[in-house]
Amino acid sequence: MIKGFPTRRDSIILAAIDIISESGVQGLSTKKIAEKQGISESLLYKHFKKLDDVLVEVIRYFSQFDAMIANTIIKKDISCKDKILEYTKSFVELYETYPALAAILLNYEVLMHYDHTRQLITDVITNRIEFITQAIVTGQERGEISTYYTPEELADIIKGIVLTSTFRWKMTDYTYPLKDGILLTIRKVLETSPLSRNE
Amino acid sequence: MRILIAEDDYVSRKLLFKLLSQYGECDMTVDGIETFEAFAIAHESGTPYDLLCLDIMMPKIDGLKALRAIRELENRKKVKDSKRCKVIMISALNETEIMFDSYKTEYEVYKTKPIDIDSIINAMKELKLLN
Numbered sequence: 001m002i003k004g005f006p007t008r009r010d011s012i013i014l015a016a017i018d019i020i021s022e023s024g025v026q027g028l029s030t031k032k033i034a035e036k037q038g039i040s041e042s043l044l045y046k047h048f049k050k051l052d053d054v055l056v057e058v059i060r061y062f063s064q065f066d067a068m069i070a071n072t073i074i075k076k077d078i079s080c081k082d083k084i085l086e087y088t089k090s091f092v093e094l095y096e097t098y099p100a101l102a103a104i105l106l107n108y109e110v111l112m113h114y115d116h117t118r119q120l121i122t123d124v125i126t127n128r129i130e131f132i133t134q135a136i137v138t139g140q141e142r143g144e145i146s147t148y149y150t151p152e153e154l155a156d157i158i159k160g161i162v163l164t165s166t167f168r169w170k171m172t173d174y175t176y177p178l179k180d181g182i183l184l185t186i187r188k189v190l191e192t193s194p195l196s197r198n199e
Numbered sequence: 200m201r202i203l204i205a206e207d208d209y210v211s212r213k214l215l216f217k218l219l220s221q222y223g224e225c226d227m228t229v230d231g232i233e234t235f236e237a238f239a240i241a242h243e244s245g246t247p248y249d250l251l252c253l254d255i256m257m258p259k260i261d262g263l264k265a266l267r268a269i270r271e272l273e274n275r276k277k278v279k280d281s282k283r284c285k286v287i288m289i290s291a292l293n294e295t296e297i298m299f300d301s302y303k304t305e306y307e308v309y310k311t312k313p314i315d316i317d318s319i320i321n322a323m324k325e326l327k328l329l330n
């Protein structure tokens with residue numbers, strides 16, 4: 001690693017992500033981060049006053065592209081179904097190339113139990129689900145997506161596919177590509193749902 | 200021409216490699232840390248890259264941070280403007296969504312994914328790497 005890059009602050013965040021991936025959020029400590037970085041805990045405290053501050057930055061790192069991805073896809077002239085697929089693909093691609101990052105998604109329930117991270121992780125997850133829900137609402141209005149499920153139900157199904165597929169991928173130590181399977185399953189759900197509740 | 204392809208997506212990386220190999224010797228990296236390391240090592244060994252194809256959404260350290268570090272290294276080394284590495288930034292994100300700051304110079308052009316061979320060739324022409 002070249003001296004000065006990444007910055008010490010970024011290196012601490014990356015080390016924290018690795019530890020969360022290996023040991024869960026409960027396994028994260030300033031001692032472990034310092035050990036992984038080969039620095040003293042006092043040097044770590046120069047960059048972050050407490051462990052909670054590291055966790056906050058980990059979530060910000062995890063969601064750093066969220067708004068840009070959403071705004072980019074909103075402006076695309078594609079079907080609502082494709083917007084949902086492209087939106088999901090953007091995140092899954094990040095996990096596929098950086099598997100440790102997927103651990104933050106899989107630990108989000110735990111992060112809700114920490115005062116400093118509760119609101120932040122809730123906002124991240126809520127915004128992601130809201131994007132998909134809105135795309136479903138518009139897709140149903142345009143007749144592109146079946147109305148058999150309510151937008152909330154369908155968004156929950158998609159969220160469930162991403163979570164369980166990512167969890168299974170992690171359990172098998174990332175031995176197969178994640179993206180293709182998730183996108184294929186979501187496409188099937190979007191394309192094969194019964195036409196409408198009334199039919 | 201010495202070319203560094205910094206791209207985490209396998210398909211895009213292979214496509215860029217196939218295309219750019221016609222124009223020079225290509226190396227490949229898959230995240231921002233590797234990219235800066237490769238750039239710094241090439242500089243130290245006196246064989247700097249002429250062109251960097253840089254993905255923005257890369258694992259660990261993103262392309263923008265890597266680019267900022269690269270420009271800072273060139274500044275520290277007092278690299279002449281004409282000798283600065285030319286950069287084609289590539290991303291699925293709209294250019295308008297990306298928070299460029301003062302490090303964006305005339306030595307970078309931006310192209311949106313999916314990668315299109317013509318747009319890469321045009322970018323190289325814009326950067327005066329091709330006639």
